[in-house]
Amino acid sequence: xxxxxxxxxxxxxxxxxxxxxxxxxxxxxxxxxxxxxxxxxxxxxxxxxxxxxxxxxxxxxxxxxxxxxxxxxxxxxxxxxxxxxxxxxxxxxxxxxxxxxxxxxxxxxxxxxxxxxxxxxxxxxxxxxxxxxxxxxxxxxxxxxxxxxxxxxxxxxxxxxxxxxxxxxxxxxxxxxxxxxxxxxxxxxxxxxxxxxxxxxxxxxxxxxxxxxxxxxxxxxxxxxxxxxxxxxxxxxxxxxxxxxxxxxxxxxxxxxxxxxxxxxxxxxxxxxxxxxxxxxxxxxxxxxxxxxxxxxxxxxxxxxxxxxxxxxxxxxxxxxxxx
Amino acid sequence: xxxxxxxxxxxxxxxxxxxxxxxxxxxxxxxxxxxxxxxxxxxxxxxxxxxxxxxxxxxxxxxxxxxxxxxxxxxxxxxxxxxxxxxxxxxxxxxxxxxxxxxxxxxxxxxxxxxxxxxxxxxxxxxxxxxxxxxxxxxxxxxxxxxxxxxxxxxxxxxxxxxxxxxxxxxxxxxxxxxxxxxxxxxxxxxxxxxxxxxxxxxxxxxxxxxxxxxxxxxxxxxxxxxxxxxxxxxxxxxxxxxxxxxxxxxxxxxxxxxxxxxxxxxxxxxxxxxxxxxxxxxxxxxxxxxxxxxxxxxxxxxxxxxxxxxxxxxxxxxxxxxxxxxxxxxxxxxxxxxxxxxxxxxxxxxxxxxxxxxxxxxxxxxxxx
Numbered sequence: 001x002x003x004x005x006x007x008x009x010x011x012x013x014x015x016x017x018x019x020x021x022x023x024x025x026x027x028x029x030x031x032x033x034x035x036x037x038x039x040x041x042x043x044x045x046x047x048x049x050x051x052x053x054x055x056x057x058x059x060x061x062x063x064x065x066x067x068x069x070x071x072x073x074x075x076x077x078x079x080x081x082x083x084x085x086x087x088x089x090x091x092x093x094x095x096x097x098x099x100x101x102x103x104x105x106x107x108x109x110x111x112x113x114x115x116x117x118x119x120x121x122x123x124x125x126x127x128x129x130x131x132x133x134x135x136x137x138x139x140x141x142x143x144x145x146x147x148x149x150x151x152x153x154x155x156x157x158x159x160x161x162x163x164x165x166x167x168x169x170x171x172x173x174x175x176x177x178x179x180x181x182x183x184x185x186x187x188x189x190x191x192x193x194x195x196x197x198x199x200x201x202x203x204x205x206x207x208x209x210x211x212x213x214x215x216x217x218x219x220x221x222x223x224x225x226x227x228x229x230x231x232x233x234x235x236x237x238x239x240x241x242x243x244x245x246x247x248x249x250x251x252x253x254x255x256x257x258x259x260x261x262x263x264x265x266x267x268x269x270x271x272x273x274x275x276x277x278x279x280x281x282x283x284x285x286x287x288x289x290x291x292x293x294x295x296x297x298x299x300x301x302x303x304x305x306x307x308x309x310x311x312x313x314x315x316x317x318x319x320x321x322x323x324x
Numbered sequence: 325x326x327x328x329x330x331x332x333x334x335x336x337x338x339x340x341x342x343x344x345x346x347x348x349x350x351x352x353x354x355x356x357x358x359x360x361x362x363x364x365x366x367x368x369x370x371x372x373x374x375x376x377x378x379x380x381x382x383x384x385x386x387x388x389x390x391x392x393x394x395x396x397x398x399x400x401x402x403x404x405x406x407x408x409x410x411x412x413x414x415x416x417x418x419x420x421x422x423x424x425x426x427x428x429x430x431x432x433x434x435x436x437x438x439x440x441x442x443x444x445x446x447x448x449x450x451x452x453x454x455x456x457x458x459x460x461x462x463x464x465x466x467x468x469x470x471x472x473x474x475x476x477x478x479x480x481x482x483x484x485x486x487x488x489x490x491x492x493x494x495x496x497x498x499x500x501x502x503x504x505x506x507x508x509x510x511x512x513x514x515x516x517x518x519x520x521x522x523x524x525x526x527x528x529x530x531x532x533x534x535x536x537x538x539x540x541x542x543x544x545x546x547x548x549x550x551x552x553x554x555x556x557x558x559x560x561x562x563x564x565x566x567x568x569x570x571x572x573x574x575x576x577x578x579x580x581x582x583x584x585x586x587x588x589x590x591x592x593x594x595x596x597x598x599x600x601x602x603x604x605x606x607x608x609x610x611x612x613x614x615x616x617x618x619x620x621x622x623x624x625x626x627x628x629x630x631x632x633x634x635x636x637x638x639x640x641x642x643x644x645x646x647x648x649x650x651x652x653x654x655x656x657x658x659x660x661x662x663x664x665x666x667x668x669x670x671x672x673x674x675x676x677x678x679x680x681x682x683x684x685x686x687x688x689x690x691x692x693x694x
Contacts (some may be wrong), residue, residue: 055552090554097552102545107567117553168553 003030004208005054005093005176010068012049015061018280023049025232026068028306031176036202036209038223038240040216040255042276046232047212048098051178054210055095056085073175091121094169098181100161104153110164111137111149114171121172136167140197159190163197170201177207183218195221216259220244228252231276231287235304238312248314250292250324286317294318341621345399348620349392359408359611360384366409382408399621405614409607414618418600422622424494425592425599429584431515432522437577439523440530445561445569447531448538459531466528471587475521475594482517489516492596518595522587526580533576537569544568585623 012024024046031037039047052058054070056077070077072093077085097103105113114133118124124132130149137145140163153161162182169177179198183191195218202209211222219226219240226243228236228251236249247253254272274291285300286292292299298317306315309322318324360378364370379385383394398405404414447456479491490496490513499510541547542565550564589601596602600619607615 057548057551086554086556088554089552095552097545097549099545103549105546105550105564105568116555120554165549168549 004033004073005029005031005210006069006071007050007054008069008071010050010053010070011066012046012053012058012063013066014063016280018278021279022066022282023063023232023279024053027229027232027234029227029234029237031208031210033175033208034202034206035224036211036222038219038226039210039212039229040214040219040226041229042214044276044279045229047214047229048180049232050229051095051180051210051212054093054176054178055089056080057089087121090117090174091172092174093176093178094172094174095178095180096162096165096169096182098184100158100165100185103165104161106153109150109152110156110161114149114164114168117168117171132171133167136171137164140164140167140201141193142167158186159193162186162190162194166194166197166201170205170207173205174207176210177201178210178212180212181214182211183213183215191218198222216244216256228255231282232279233287233315234306235288235315236313237306242312246311248309248311248319248324249288249316250294250318251288252314286315292318294324296323342396345396345617345621346392348617349395350388357611359613362611363408395617404618404621407607407612407615409610409612409615414614417603417615418618418622421598421600421603424597425585425588425601427511428515428518428522428592428597428599429581429588431519432526432588433577433581433584435519436523436526437530437573440527441534441566441573443527443531444534444536445538445566447535448542449561451535451539456535459535463528463532466524469524470590471521471525472590472594474524475518475591478517478521479594490514491517494598518591518597521594522584522591525587526584529576529580530573534566534569534573537572538565541565541569 007027007029010024010027011022013020013022015021027046027050029037029039029050039050041047049058049063053065054072054077058065065078068078072088077088080088104110108116111130111133114136115126115129118129118132119126122129134145134149137149142148142160142163148156148160153164156164162185166182177198182198183194186194198209198211199222201207209222211218213219223240226236226238226240227234228243228247228249230251236243236247236252243252244256247256251272254270257270258272260269272291277287277290283300285302286295286304289295289299296318298321302317304315304317304320306313307320308314309320316324358375359382360375361370363378363382364374376385383391386394395405402415404418406412407414407417410417443455443459447453447459450456482489483491494511494514495507496510496514499507502510538561542561546568547560547565550560555564585600588597588599589604591597592599592601593605600622604616604619606612607619
């Protein structure tokens, strides 16, 4: 079965004052229908850029898709006409952003904003679109949706706004729903509600979800498969259980060790030493080498490729040679 | 705005008005020129005897303070006096001339906002593009060049090189008996150059302002959301972004209206447009004091007569009404800008507090003969 969304060898570069910087380097991902793919990694590792590439929303200039391919349902999205991209955006592939507080337009009512998304892709009357918007608000669990649809974003709480964003994103029943850290700005109880809602939506609408997060808890709750990203590359990809239980890459292990365990006060919380190197300073070796406890000569000399060494694909020389 | 606030504002307004009337009135005594000489000159001769009788008829022989008192008490009763030159009540004179000025100013305001905002929005799309550079240069030039010079240059251009627009007056004499719509079109035809001349300064400002405001808004998250929905570029620019960027533009538009009226004085003079500005200018030359003072009083009444904080507060209120969702989010931005614009207005000598456009104005009370 071919995947619903296939990203192959995607390369995205940004022009900066340090010259051209590669933000994404040979990123390959697949999302199947009805599946949730989690993408994890630290800030700046390229998660959001991957999502924006799929949406065709890379700010250009300075950004540029330098190579690779993105196929949605077999249709190539790179180099497609702007009109076609607009038609796909919001209807076939939709996105939920991480900042519900600022992602809604302050001068339109939330009902109008959802209705606009509907009218952009379906031939319905404004009245019908607004009624659909109210139904969607009801679906995402907003109380008295009739009244709330006439509210402006500033009258809603953060959690409510994120529900509105979700309603807007699913309004045209997209095949792929990209959720870019949908719960980062929300408090913990609301986070759980939003994840439940996303799960329900997926069940009802059959959408594939690409969940971008740095929260391993969210991954274990939501994702079927996981791709771990580091410095613009995918370094490990497997089912969620495999990555959580048997991480191969030292970085993935580090991420999982960072999860605090409830009820174990004696257990010192681990951390990954160092920070992600600036993208313009990446050498020819493994980008994680300087922070890695298992580093050996080869790590500085050549970039590891994402290959299967028995369990699941991982980009690590140490794993390849069985040192880890 | 509470009731006591309004009362206080009104009281300030009255005191200010009184001050301006008294000051303008007394300024005449310092300015050279004698209305009696002008009037006698119009009548064909100026013997000392005739001058005396004219002074007596117009009350110019009374002590200054008596004249002042008579004028103030007349104004308090709504009587602006009688024009020396036209020999008709100043109020009705102003009534005739106010229409053309309001027409000119409204059209210029509309033109400058529409064109300026359009240019600014287009420029904001590509902040480093050639159009953006053009808008920046054009704004600086448009603001720096005096409006009467622009007017004269346009007259030269359209009077000889491209004679497609009338360069003088408001209507063609030969169309006086034509159907109403022909006369209407004729007025519009006459309006093109004066309105454009007057609009240029403000157009440049609106272009600059909306460019800056749009650039700020275009970087925000909800613009990305609009694009993610699949909205087209035009909808993103004019629907999603402009409505948010409109707040500072609205604020300044409210403040600029007063400036436009004072700017119209020069434009009306250059194009011989029969409005208030032209009237005031001619009256100064003719030493027609009641008319000058009438103009000053009118200018004073307009929008609190240069009580600019008051007007910017009104504009801020209007902005809040225009963007209902904005009140909680961006009030500080537009307000701050509004205050800056108000300061700018104070610095413009043509619209100094107190309706300064007419400040050379002076007046002599007319003693009612028998």
